[in-house]
Amino acid sequence: MDFDNYDFDPSIYDEMFLPDGSPREHCRQLYETLTRLSAEELVSIQERVTRSFSHEGITFAVYGDDEADERTIPVDCLPRIISSADWRHLEAGLTQRLSALNLFLEDIYGEARIVHDGLIPVDVVRGCPQYRIEMRGFSAPQGTWVAICGTDLVRTNDGFRVLEDNLRVPSGVSYMLANRKAAKSSLRRLYRSSRVREVSHYGRVLLETLRELAPEGRSDPSIVLLTPGVYNSAFYEHIFLARQLGAELVEGRDLLVNDGFLYMRTTRGLRRVDVVYRRVDDDFIDPLVFRPDSLLGVPGLMHAYKLGNVTLANAPGTGVADDKSVYAYVPDMIRYYLSEDPILANVETKLCRRPEDLEYTLDNLQDLVVKRVGESGGYGMLIGPHSTPEERGEYAKQVRADPAGFISQPVLALSRSPCLIDGRFEPRHVDLRPFVLCGRETRIVPGAFCRVALRKGSLVVNSSQGGGGKDLWVLED
Numbered sequence: 001m002d003f004d005n006y007d008f009d010p011s012i013y014d015e016m017f018l019p020d021g022s023p024r025e026h027c028r029q030l031y032e033t034l035t036r037l038s039a040e041e042l043v044s045i046q047e048r049v050t051r052s053f054s055h056e057g058i059t060f061a062v063y064g065d066d067e068a069d070e071r072t073i074p075v076d077c078l079p080r081i082i083s084s085a086d087w088r089h090l091e092a093g094l095t096q097r098l099s100a101l102n103l104f105l106e107d108i109y110g111e112a113r114i115v116h117d118g119l120i121p122v123d124v125v126r127g128c129p130q131y132r133i134e135m136r137g138f139s140a141p142q143g144t145w146v147a148i149c150g151t152d153l154v155r156t157n158d159g160f161r162v163l164e165d166n167l168r169v170p171s172g173v174s175y176m177l178a179n180r181k182a183a184k185s186s187l188r189r190l191y192r193s194s195r196v197r198e199v200s201h202y203g204r205v206l207l208e209t210l211r212e213l214a215p216e217g218r219s220d221p222s223i224v225l226l227t228p229g230v231y232n233s234a235f236y237e238h239i240f241l242a243r244q245l246g247a248e249l250v251e252g253r254d255l256l257v258n259d260g261f262l263y264m265r266t267t268r269g270l271r272r273v274d275v276v277y278r279r280v281d282d283d284f285i286d287p288l289v290f291r292p293d294s295l296l297g298v299p300g301l302m303h304a305y306k307l308g309n310v311t312l313a314n315a316p317g318t319g320v321a322d323d324k325s326v327y328a329y330v331p332d333m334i335r336y337y338l339s340e341d342p343i344l345a346n347v348e349t350k351l352c353r354r355p356e357d358l359e360y361t362l363d364n365l366q367d368l369v370v371k372r373v374g375e376s377g378g379y380g381m382l383i384g385p386h387s388t389p390e391e392r393g394e395y396a397k398q399v400r401a402d403p404a405g406f407i408s409q410p411v412l413a414l415s416r417s418p419c420l421i422d423g424r425f426e427p428r429h430v431d432l433r434p435f436v437l438c439g440r441e442t443r444i445v446p447g448a449f450c451r452v453a454l455r456k457g458s459l460v461v462n463s464s465q466g467g468g469g470k471d472l473w474v475l476e477d
Contacts, residue, residue: 001039003031006418006425013157013415014427015080026083026475033190034078039423042077045186046420049077052182073175074468076419079183080430080450081194084477087446090153090160093344094434095442096334098149101165101321102438103337105145109135109317119336120329124353127404128326129374130168130319132282134289138306140315141213142440147313148206148277149436150449153344155415161345163431165330167314167322169279172449173435174237175469177202177244180447183471195476199447203244205437206277210245212439213311214274221274223247224255224264228280228296238279247277252285257300262310275311276301282316290316324373324407325351347412353404361408362399365392368408370399383459385411414459419452419470429453431461432472446474 010019016027023031034042054072082090107114108125115122125131150170152163180199184191207223214221225247227238242249254265255273263270278285284294286301304310320326328349331342350357350368361368365384372380382395399406416427434448450472451461461467 001037001042001425002035003418003425007427009416009427011157012413012427013155015155015415015417015430024083027081029194030079030081030190033187034418034425042420043423046077048186049075049182052185053178074454075179075182076428076452076454076468076470077183077186078418078420078425079187079471079473080417080432081473081475084475086160087197087474089343090434091444093160093162093342094149094151094436094444096338096340096343097151097162097165097330098146098436098438098442100330100333100337101149101167102140102143102145104333105315105318105321106140106143107337108320109138114333114336117336119332120326123404124325124329124351125320128320128323130282130317130323132317132320134302135315135317138315141215141308141311144213144313144438145315145318146321147209147213147438149438150433151436152431152433153448154347154412154431156413159345161347161412162330163347164324164327165322166433167318169281169314170433170435171234171237171279172433172451173202174240176433176435176447176449176472177240179449179469179471183473191473194473196473197446197476199445202435202445202447203241205443205445206241207245207247209437209439209443210275210277210311210313213313215308215311218274222264222272223275223277224250224273226250226252226255226276226278226280226285228284232279234279241277245277252280252295252297255298255301257298257304260304260307260309262298262301262304273310275313277313282319285312285316324349324371325353325404328407347409350408352399352406352408357408358399358403361406362396364408365396367411369411370395370406370408373405373407383411386459411459414453417450417452417470419454421454421456426456428456429459429461430470448472 150166225242262273285297287294289302352358370382414429432448
């Protein structure tokens with residue numbers, strides 16, 4: 001099938017094609033394979049990929065007014081390919097960024113030098129809802145507050161940029177692995193000949209990272225994955241990762257604290273737990289410290305953690321470092337803590353807490369993306385060019401009422417990648433979320449959850465709002 005009707009737009013970076021419409025060198029083999037296949041063969045491949053997700057039960061939950069709607073995530077069969085040189089650049093930038101973020105967290109819960117030196121305002125840090133005063137004076141094992149990070153990246157004609165850092169309970173790695181399994185089985189010959197770097201060892205790398213963070217003296221640490229339970233939107237992933245790790249999947253009621261140590265209830269009695277990979281938000285992990293009405297956590301867990309008898313990954317309080325206002329200061333953190341220039345750029349960001357940025361945002365709503373600092377998943381934001389005057393007027397009232405709760409950014413021309421839409425090739429906007437693991441060293445599996453805005457013209461890649469996924473192939477040198 002050919003690309004004759006493919007919508008080329010030189011103002012938007014295309015992951016497969018150069019501005020003149022010829023395939024990029026590292027995509028040439030994929031291009032030639034696709035053009036040799038018939039429309040019927042491609043549709044058959046897409047159906048196999050979709051079926052594999054359905055059979056594996058790979059779902060996510062969308063919450064409506066009354067109940068959760070369980071859906072199979074849409075997946076596109078055409079892989080997105082990244083060259084080895086581009087991947088090396090991303091690896092270096094992501095490693096640098098997470099190093100600075102961990103140093104920032106260690107600092108702000110300790111001496112807060114970066115605040116005292118005037119690089120970031122105290123109210124941006126301590127006024128953040130995710131700042132946990134309970135963590136003041138705590139030092140994370142090996143300085144690793146964030147062991148698992150999912151960083152969202154976009155590409156434009158100006159290169160890669162970091163859209164946001166997900167440092168609390170980042171999700172999506174199961175989709176990365178499932179996308180690979182589906183694409184690998186449906187495009188076997190192309191996959192073998194393309195020399196794609198593997199991601200199937202992610203579970204082993206994650207396990208190694210968590211073992212490195214175990215309390216001292218625990219040579220064979222016991223690891224559990226703490227889930228909120230079956231009704232959580234990412235419960236499929238919790239099951240998947242527990243299997244990958246060979247760890248027990250537990251809920252709060254399965255654990256108890258005794259004499260400052262954490263134990264798991266088993267049919268053979270209590271078993272000590274050394275590391276908790278938690279997928280439960282800060283507010284709910286310990287009712288004695290955070291929300292007293294929580295039924296999801298473990299009373300006394302924070303006490304055992306602060307004694308150093310158990311490790312939590314990620315540490316409570318990390319959310320302050322992925323707040324959308326704090327995001328604007330990450331390049332300054334890199335310079336401050338590492339004495340290096342940032343390898344990966346941020347998106348230009350206006351903080352509406354600043355009077356001049358507020359004025360600029362309100363004057364240019366029609367041209368900007370405006371986001372609530374505490375929201376995620378594509379919710380609570382205004383995409384100016386796609387909004388009505390009425391929507392902008394209503395949103396402006398909300399911004400004026402709480403300027404510190406909003407940031408604004410330019411509308412980026414996110415790169416596009418070919419997708420199979422209704423039996424033909426069409427470009428769709430994409431981003432990618434690589435997963436960065438930090439123990440004694442930083443490790444990045446060569447792949448990512450590549451999200452796709454499947455609705456034509458849409459820039460929203462979130463699954464809950466019509467987005468889907470596709471496999472990301474990182475090529476060998």
